[in-house]
Amino acid sequence: MAQRDYYEILGVPRNASADEIKKAFRRAAIESHPDRGGDEAKFKEVNEAYEVLKDPAKRQRYDQFGHAGVGGAGSGGFSGFEGFGGAQNINFDFGDLGLGDIFNSFFGGGPSGRAGRPDRGRDVETRVEISFEQAVFGTDVDLSLNLEDVCSHCKGTTAEPGYGLKRCDTCGGSGQVVRVTHTVFGNIQQASICPTCHGSGKVPEKECSVCHGKGTQAKQQRISLKVPAGIDDGATIRLREHGEATAGGKKGDLFVNIRVKPHKKFTREGDLILSDEHIDMVTAALGGDLSVDTVDGPVTMRISPGTQSHSDFKLSGHGVPHLRGSGRGPHIVTIIVDTPLKISREQQELLRQFADLDEQKNRKGFWH
Ligand SMILES: [Zn+2]
Ligand SMILES: [Zn+2]
Structure with missing residues (x-):
């Protein structure tokens, strides 16, 4: 429920030098990079930790106040990860670490680990406003969010109950379509997820009448969030696997940004x-x-x-x-x-x- 400690995420002691942190980050980033089949959530976590610990001022604030000390607007703690689902806006400085070579090999390198049905649902960001006193003493907040979840009618199979699945004609069952782009460097083959079957390689004999073959539907969901005592304005709480679900039921994370209302006196x-x-x-x-x-x-x-x-x-x-x-x-x-x-x-x-x-x-x- 609460955010993990940044030092723990990178696996370094609290007194680690800047160099040690950089090395640890490099190791963790390579391990968890989604394009290398790593865990996207973990990769984000690693980046978030490094964003703070590489900056002496932010690191000091974090040491002093924890996550609340670095979650403020403009601190870059979270904002850089919006739109991560597309794996394009990754807040990640390749050049800085000489990682360019490692990641370049994945661009246009043919089918990669990511092709195929997305393995987890979209991360969702939301915001709640609490009072000054609630931030001081902690509080429970009930969130009501309209999120994509497994379709109740077809249970995520995408087919109308009673019907089966057949091979997708668009991709021939591979789940991917390959596009060739001509560039000055030569032809680049790029595999992307099949738009017809969304990567599964199969399509329903008859589409589910509720989700129209998507496997998911928007549902109103109630989520109770425990806000810890001492949280500050601008902090973000991550609720693992409380984001949107894929047809297979794997959920992304929910990020709750905390806004604290100003107090009249304090x-x-x-x-x-x-x-x-x-x-x-x-x-x-x-x-x-x-x-x-x-x-x-x-x-x-x-x-x-x-x-x-x-x-x-x-x-x-x-x-x-x-x-x-x-x-x-x-x-x-x-x-x-x-x-x-x-x-x-x-x-x-x-x-x-x-x-x-x-x-x-x-x-x-x-x-x-
Ligand atoms: Zn297909
Ligand atoms: Zn359905």
Whole structure:
């Protein structure tokens, strides 16, 4: 349910050098590359891990805040993988690692491991919005998504019940059609999935009347998602095998992007919660107890005499729980001292007396 640790994905220790990470990534990428018959989900995971760990700033944020620290907009943690189903928009820098030679041999190299029926359904991305408090304490979210799933009528066989399958005439049963392209480098043979049978090599004697031979149909699906305490805005949770299904029933993954609504009073920085509290100048001078709002409810905070405006007070243990491990960050309260806007004649008089006394006291202090 929760995302796997990036170091674990690449199989390196947390203190691995940049070089070790690069080597580990190269190994893992070759192993899992879909064009080499590897697992597409794993390949994406490996790329995602490397995207973060190769960048010193992102790596530091990840070390500090976990996945939440690097899931923000523009961090590239996930955005690069959209449209992956076509295996074209892979966020992968071949040149960087000298991997060009390995992967070039798959372009136009004849039927590859990928030809044939796609072995798993499409990955799906969705977004949920949760409150500030839900992000702090964790929550359960019920998702309702319209996703392709195995057709209930034909059970994915593509044939109307009672009918069998026969050989596909378009591809002669191979599941692939070969196209020849003429280029300056010579003729390139490119195999692609047969458009008639979608790679199975077989077509139904009579098409399923519900899915029209597709084997899948859109179904409304309810998915319950456990959002961990401490998740931050922009984080993505992957639910394995909760995406769309193929006719064979193999599902892609579901990626849920978490959006945290801003709070009226609190802001957040990593595991810190920040807020302002206003006090009057008398409390600032004399000190006193102040009731402060936290995500755990009101907490009494002692204001020391002589508190200056914009000084920070720390309320330990009232911040955001650490996404990994136990404990919580602090809540930092910034005290703002309010100068009165309107005061009565009597108050003015008292303040003048105060100022006179203050002046005398200072004079004494100076001459003695
Ligand atoms: Zn065919
Ligand atoms: Zn059907």
